[in-house]
Amino acid sequence: MKQVPVGVSARHIHLSKEHIEALFGKGYExxxxxxxxxxxxxxxxxxxxxxxxxxxxxxVRILGPARGATQLEVSRTDAFALGVNPPVRESGNIxxxxxxxxxxxxxxxxxxxxxxxxxxxxxxxxSDAEKWGIQxxxxxxxxxxxxxxxxxxxxxxxxxxxxxxxxHIDTDEANASGAKTGDMAEILD
Amino acid sequence: MKQVPVGVSARHIHLSKEHIEALFGKGYExxxxxxxxxxxxxxxxxxxxxxxxxxxxxxVRILGPARGATQLEVSRTDAFALGVNPPVRESGNIxxxxxxxxxxxxxxxxxxxxxxxxxxxxxxxxSDAEKWGIQxxxxxxxxxxxxxxxxxxxxxxxxxxxxxxxxHIDTDEANASGAKTGDMAEILD
Numbered sequence: 001m002k003q004v005p006v007g008v009s010a011r012h013i014h015l016s017k018e019h020i021e022a023l024f025g026k027g028y029e030x031x032x033x034x035x036x037x038x039x040x041x042x043x044x045x046x047x048x049x050x051x052x053x054x055x056x057x058x059x060v061r062i063l064g065p066a067r068g069a070t071q072l073e074v075s076r077t078d079a080f081a082l083g084v085n086p087p088v089r090e091s092g093n094i095x096x097x098x099x100x101x102x103x104x105x106x107x108x109x110x111x112x113x114x115x116x117x118x119x120x121x122x123x124x125x126x127s128d129a130e131k132w133g134i135q136x137x138x139x140x141x142x143x144x145x146x147x148x149x150x151x152x153x154x155x156x157x158x159x160x161x162x163x164x165x166x167x168h169i170d171t172d173e174a175n176a177s178g179a180k181t182g183d184m185a186e187i188l189d
Numbered sequence: 190m191k192q193v194p195v196g197v198s199a200r201h202i203h204l205s206k207e208h209i210e211a212l213f214g215k216g217y218e219x220x221x222x223x224x225x226x227x228x229x230x231x232x233x234x235x236x237x238x239x240x241x242x243x244x245x246x247x248x249v250r251i252l253g254p255a256r257g258a259t260q261l262e263v264s265r266t267d268a269f270a271l272g273v274n275p276p277v278r279e280s281g282n283i284x285x286x287x288x289x290x291x292x293x294x295x296x297x298x299x300x301x302x303x304x305x306x307x308x309x310x311x312x313x314x315x316s317d318a319e320k321w322g323i324q325x326x327x328x329x330x331x332x333x334x335x336x337x338x339x340x341x342x343x344x345x346x347x348x349x350x351x352x353x354x355x356x357h358i359d360t361d362e363a364n365a366s367g368a369k370t371g372d373m374a375e376i377l378d
Contacts, residue, residue: 076364077266088336088367148279151340175265176365178277
């Protein structure tokens, strides 16, 4: 049985170095609050506000370290509340996605793209993927059990030697399935 | 292929005759705004506020006609926002569920039970169920396709000669699967 732990991702933002400086001040560095399951990734102490045409979220957690491009990941529920209509995308694939206004303590910016609903995915260390015969970018079916049990289709495999085994779903997917961080899911095929 | 249309249920409330009077005044009758897919059921013009320990919703749609017992149906997302922890239940099965404060234009009440997250279910007219060999209360697996496609397990069959064929999921389930009202889902078994 190919079992993977579930990690539920609440709304969060990745910022470019340039945008960190625009929002927090010149030379600013994010402070690590908590390490995440993927090695080197962390939840920062800092948050920003994001403001859409219909609503806003005052405290959106920043995940570090800085990335090449700023990216806001929200659930579909969040997207309705903000008044933005992002597509379901793999992280990093932001061409043609909507932008949004972001406010920090030292400034505000308006990004012209970068808002996505993250496509559910599993991070595999290269050794896990080899053991189970799974290729990078393969589409998987993954079952979560329980009273709201379901089988997620189109779960994207992401394989890298820096990854730790973890399946990432968003809060809508967690609420619909009853799955919580640390629950185990099963890869069917 | 056993295909059923999907109906997405947003948060809503059913009220007893006694509670309609407590909230709207003696002898008050709900006004029909829009007929629902189930014959005789309607969305009323009236709304109420529901107030939890953490948050509130100002305009929760009342579905009529009056029922024997008051029942508030919310998504898990809504439940977190309100600060209430309802179980997943079939409609009408409210023993041991949490209560909540409900406010109308003529009064307010505090119910001691009745808040549920509705178990996903399919309404079958008796003739549909017979044709497909489906029993009342049978647990089904139902597939929704598309980019966020998934297979819902534990979908409850509800069979009655007054029902029209319709699969009811809540907003979390709709957002997680990408399914919209009017989309078709397929009963697998």
